[in-house]
Amino acid sequence: MVTAMRTMKEKTRRDLTLTVLFVIFVAILLQVANVKFDSYQKQVLSLMAIYGIMAVSLNLVNGITGVFSLGHAGFILLGAYTSALLTIPPEQKAMIFIIEPAHPFIANLHTDFFTATIVAGGISALGAFIIGFPVLRLSGDYLAIASLGFSEVLRILALNLQSITNGSLGLKGIPNHTNIWWSWGWLLVTVLFIVSLVKSSYGRALLAIRENPIAAEAMGINVFKHTLLSFVISAFFAGVSGSLYAHWLTTIDPRITTFGPVLTYYVLIMVVLGGLGSVSGSIIGAILFAFLMEWLRMFEQPFTLFGRQYPAIQGMRMLVLSVLFVVTMIVWKRGLFGRAEITWDGIRKLMKKFRRSGSR
Amino acid sequence: MSLNPTILIQNLLNGLMVGGLYALIAVGYTMVYGILRLINFAFGDVMVMGIYFAYYGATLIRLSFPLAVTVSLAGTALLGIVIDRLAYKPLRNSPRISALITAIGVSFFIESFAVVFFGPNYKPFLDALENKTIAFESFVIGNVYLPKIIFIILGITAIALFILFVIVYRTKIGMAMRAISADIPTTSxxxxxxxxxxxxxxxxxxxxxxxxxxxxxxxYPSFYPYTGFVPGLKAFIAAVFGGIGSIGGAVVGGILLGVIEMMIITLFPTLMQYKDAFAFIILIVILLVKPAGLLGKRTVEKV
Incomplete structure (x- = not known):
């Protein structure tokens, strides 16, 4: 018993060391990329991490708590607008709010990027707290539609609150703060936070709710409180990703294709591709999605295939991705990882298997 | 606040008309939900495909407008069958959430398909009509202008709903549909x-x-691939409002939703821009106060 505990402890310590080494390794890779890559490639690399944060945070609600929310785009929008209003310098604001001058409170706000991102997360979390009260009392499909509805309401507000959001003109000239370090750094924070949450007693409760809410309630878990908690935490990181996204795009507007349900669908595709319920799956799904999005861009310019010239096809990326999405759901139901995670134990086992088959 | 009776009558009619259209789509949601317990997210997009089929039937192939509409109805009916066979049938025995995600995927696919093959820009639907003036003619009673098109739409909606009721409640296949919504294994x-x-x-x-x-x-003659999103969602809300699973409920819910929306705008014109937000608030209130909807049956979840 004691030895078993010791080996357990040793194992956790070894895994921790491996994790730290892995993070350092990724950091070195990113530094190399930062030096060697051109600015377009660096942009894509940042986008991967931003998508990663969106996917991991959606996965907390949809995959781990098992509550099917479709309101992610709303929280991303809330974060994006909050932080953009905080970082755009007052002189710039005076220039972009042409139809109606900005509300005096907003016109003079100015903070640095880090504070703006934290505030963005906070406002999104607050929004989730308020929206969560009615929405999380529903279940299943109704919850999905109601959360989608609320994210649309937020978008309609952004479209019409002229003196706060500049309406349909959107916000232009957001400083281009998001770089590889900010985005990957926040991804690390998100993953650390959500993984430790899942491993804590709260996380166990969330998993119990996913498996069977009624049984969980019977075991003394306050289902509503726990789902609300996961909803709020998810919204916080959605807000953070929104802030990073706004400072990556540098222009945001409330069109249906920017912050509408389409964005929620994107994030859903990432999570489903990676495996609903798996944090590592969500990250890999996000990276894959960002890569495909950029790679498929070649179809939206004139391209050659098998020696023949074709004209550019508008919207081809979405078509390919939506087909991939539907096919994943039908044929390959569990995505890349299912609910499994990449763990050091898993890698060790895999390596052992390789070695054995190699020596044979 | 001065309420102009002319505007009131016009908006009431408009509300009835929009509500009737919500009802037509809501009936689809409610029938599919009644049978499969699946929200077919794609109905809004199927609706847009219907518009595209009729538009191209009339402009590209130069069919007469009624013929183009008939072709469009047949085409979308086929599309509905294909969607079911390819996307939903393989998932009949999977968790309900997978079917819902797939439905979202299908909706996303149809939107992207329309963007690629029909273009992302707005198109003028009235090009499909030989005689465009019909869309602008009005009956004039005193100083009240009542667009003819509203009455035509109301009439056709009523006829379509009547035919639907006859099919569902007076034919063999309708009986089969009702039987399936009660119990699939026994029916088979x-x-x-x-x-x-x-x-x-x-x-x-x-x-x-x-x-x-x-x-x-x-x-509302200009349309693009995302036109169906909002009416589709609202029709779903109408179906929930009336009590999902009940066809009569979908009709009542649709018409009420349309009229309530228009009345709110009439009474509070400043809220015009927020029109699309009301439906969702109505949805939340209905679900919290009367979860089974107006005409729905209460079901108790057994453990």
């Missing part, structure tokens, strides 16, 4: 081909959505 033991009946349900509800789409486009 009675020698009914469940898949065919489900296919038929998809065909009818898609054709109704297309009809609603064409009439929607007659009233």
């Amino acid at each position: 033991l009675m020698g009914i081909n469940v898949d065919n009946v489900i296919g038929f349900t998809f065909a009818i509800s898609s054709a109704l959505a297309a009809l609603a789409g064409v009439m929607w486009a007659l009233r």
Whole structure:
């Protein structure tokens, strides 16, 4: 018993060391990329991490708590607008709010990027707290539609609150703060936070709710409180990703294709591709999605295939991705990882298997 | 606040018309939900495909408008069957959430398909009409202008709903549909081909959505691949409002939703821009106060 505990402890310590080494390794890779890559490639690399944060945070609600929310785009929008209003310098604001001058409170706000991102997360979390009260009392499909509805309401507000959001003109000239370090750094924070949450007693409760809410309630878990908690935490990181996204795009507007349900669908595709319920799956799904999005861009310019010239096809990326999405759901139901995670134990086992088959 | 009776009457009619269109789509949601417990997210997009089929039928192939609409109805009915067979049938025994995600995927696919093949820009639907003036003619009673098109749409909606009720409550296949929504395994033991009946349900509800789409486009003539999103969601809300699973409820819910929306705008014109937000607030209130909807049956979840 004691030895078993010791080996357990040793194992956790070894895994921790491996994790730290892995993070350092990724950091070195990113530094190399930062030096060697051109600015377009660096942009894509940042986008991967931003998508990663969106996917991991959606996965907390949809995959781990098992509550099917479709309101992610709303929280991303809330974060994006909050932080953009905080970082755009007052002189710039005076220039972009042409139809109606900005509300005096907003016109003079100015903070640095880090504070703006934290505030963005906070406002999104607050929004989730308020929206969560009615929405999380529903279940299943109704919850999905109601959360989608609320994210649309937020978008309609952004479209019409002229003196706060500049309406349909959107916000232009957001400083281009998001770089590889900010985005990957926040991804690390998100993953650390959500993984430790899942491993804590709260996380166990969330998993119990996913498996069977009624049984969980019977075991003394306050289902509503726990789902609300996961909803709020998810919204916080959605807000953070929104802030990073706004400072990556540098222009945001409330069109249906920017912050509408389409964005929620994107994030859903990432999570489903990676495996609903798996944090590592969500990250890999996000990276894959960002890569495909950029790679498929070649179809939206004139391209050659098998020696023949074709004209550019508008919207081809979405078509390919939506087909991939539907096919994943039908044929390959569990995505890349299912609910499994990449763990050091898993890698060790895999390596052992390789070695054995190699020596044979 | 001064309430102008002319505007009141016009908006009431408008509300009835929009509500009727919501009802046509809501009936589709409710029938599919009643049978499969699946929100077919794609109905809004099927509706847009109906508009595109009618538009291209009339402009590219130069069919007469009624013929183009007929072709569009047949085309979308087929589309409905294809969607069911390819996307939903393989998932009949999976968790309900996978079917919902797939439905979102299908909706996303149809939107992207329309962007690629029909272009992302707005198109003028009235080009499909030989005689465009019909869309602008009005009956004039005193100083009240009542657009003719509204009455045409109301009439066609009423006829379509009547035919639907006859099919569902007075024919054999309708009886099969109702039986399936009560109990699928038992129905199949009675020698009914469940898949065919489900296919038929998809065909009818898609054709109704297309009809609603064409009439929607007659009233709001410019359309693009995402046009169906908001009416689709609202029709779903209407179905929930009336009590999902109940066809009568969908009709009542649709018409009420349309009228309430228009009345709110009439009473508070400053809220005009927030029109699309009301439906969602109504949805939340209904779900919290009367979860089974106006005409729905309360079901108790057994553990």
